[in-house]
Amino acid sequence: MLLQQAPDYPIETFVLEAIADAPAAHLCHQFVKGDINDYETVLQFGRSVDVLTIEIEHVNVEALFQLEKEGIRIFPKPAVLQTIKDKGLQKQFYEKHNIPSPAFVLTESERDVLNHLNFLPAAHKLRTGGYDGKGVQLILNESAASLAFSEPGVLEKLVVIEKEIAVIVARNETGETAIYPPTEMVFDPDLNLVDYLLSPAELNDKQTSQAQQLALQVCNAFNSPGIFAVEMFLDDEGKLWVNETAPRAHNSGHHSIEGNYCSQYDMQLRVLQNLPLGNTNSIQPSLMLNVLGEPGHSGKVKYVGLDAIMDLSNVYIHLYGKTTTKPGRKMGHVTILGSSTRELMTKAEVVRNSLKVESE
């Protein structure tokens, strides 16, 4: 999606990706097939460009530190990536900067979990390598604690979640910041993936303002140009807790392509060029649905029901160009604009019932 918007600006795009037929491969000026976790590969690639950004945190940070020394502009800064890639360091970072985040303890093994039964019920997260709900255990009681993974982790006291929200903040090299309206994420408990997302979130003015201030505080603490999606919990007492931050364009900002005057991708391109930031205001309330592979379907992808959803007014599909599907795989998203939550929900129901990702 970044590459779809990039041609608007006077820039050339270079992409490093492990898969030769990656969806990005045909949308850039130069595609380099290579492993983003390999030091030499990232180093050589980085030396060929003026400014680097990422779409996933799991990249070789040592190479980025070296490139930064050599004068390559990197957003977010490698130090931010290093902190965020490790949920332990990330939690310590919030603690150090007085950013409210659920109480935690670092664990090395299941024994450490058993030593902190006072933290239960808790979430136990792998310090590194987790993604989209993978690498997270819910540990509600002592008997579950004995099943905890034994890799380094973070044991986090559960917050009673009223709402799960995200606020995207952009910052350029000049230090200018732009804050999007909060978005509300509703999760599918089975897949532990965002089921749908409402933007703006249904919060009162004070909550909205507090969420935006908190996101800005996180962004300023990281002290780096970039796009930051700050994920938060609103608890049953109205208090906000930072869950985690993604230092990049994020699923919780996909609706901004049609729903806001400046999309998160346009914003990211402005950051990369150190241009003034855009207008984050909503055009209309929006609802975003992930398009996931149907259960029972694996292989070459086929989309069913596109006609029915395009027949709805102000419904937009964004497929990610993946050639094969499997159950639950994120294959794209649909953004819906509407004047009320009720209208959004009605259209979402049609989308959910009509659009199916099957295999041929």
Add this chain to the structure above:
Amino acid sequence: MLLQQAPDYPIETFVLEAIADAPAAHLCHQFVKGDINDYETVLQFGRSVDVLTIEIEHVNVEALFQLEKEGIRIFPKPAVLQTIKDKGLQKQFYEKHNIPSPAFVLTESERDVLNHLNFLPAAHKLRTGGYDGKGVQLILNESAASLAFSEPGVLEKLVVIEKEIAVIVARNETGETAIYPPTEMVFDPDLNLVDYLLSPAELNDKQTSQAQQLALQVCNAFNSPGIFAVEMFLDDEGKLWVNETAPRAHNSGHHSIEGNYCSQYDMQLRVLQNLPLGNTNSIQPSLMLNVLGEPGHSGKVKYVGLDAIMDLSNVYIHLYGKTTTKPGRKMGHVTILGSSTRELMTKAEVVRNSLKVESE
């Protein structure tokens, strides 16, 4: 711009273009370097795809007719292209379908012009090969008539133009149509290129409705799926005259990327897939400015003043990825959204004074 939107849908894109480093070359799945005017080249290219469209009329139509016989879907239909490519046939088409268009006579040489002095003051247009104001002579009196070109042309009685407007209509294979609000084109008399474009046009409700009906009549007469930009004159008596039709996405619809719920490119992609058409409503009034090469600058392009224009709220730049500039060359466009014409004009003035296309 079509290729920037295409990845949203489950389609693969193939592009035929004469220049290896064409801006489109890095935005499609497969790029073929070749001459769009060569019969064999177009035939072979067309056989490799399911559906064909064009971004310029000047393509080998004989090859398209052959491909149509072979079952390739082509939008607009080759017959439409054949009619529109030749301004003489296009005028006869309007006459046959009772579409109001300025009175005309076909000419073979300057002698024919001298034989029709009763048509003066007139526009004398090359029947084929004209583009963006090229190949058009204004012949106001007998002495100018003797300087008329001698290639086949159309001599057209001048209409007293109050406003120049365009209405874009889309039609899919099912026969569904969608009509955009009229846009108003204001020309730069020196370059004879659109200086800026306002959308919706400042017309009263009756004029708006008549312009949309007329555009629909033209689209229905062509009887082909596609995107049609119907350019019209509103004369000093309030009568509408069709000037010409572009059977493709058009400069007069560029504002629709940000200014309307469904852009002309999204619409074209829906047409190509025979999907239901999108919502043509305006999000906000918009003004579109072409970005032209500065006088005195030729060579490798450099954009000056981008910072100043991106600092304005709801101002969007679209560069076309051309690597070299020359005076007056169309290098991109800027779309401005605003709540009033006054706001649009104020921002446009800043854009005009700030953004310069220079050479390195």
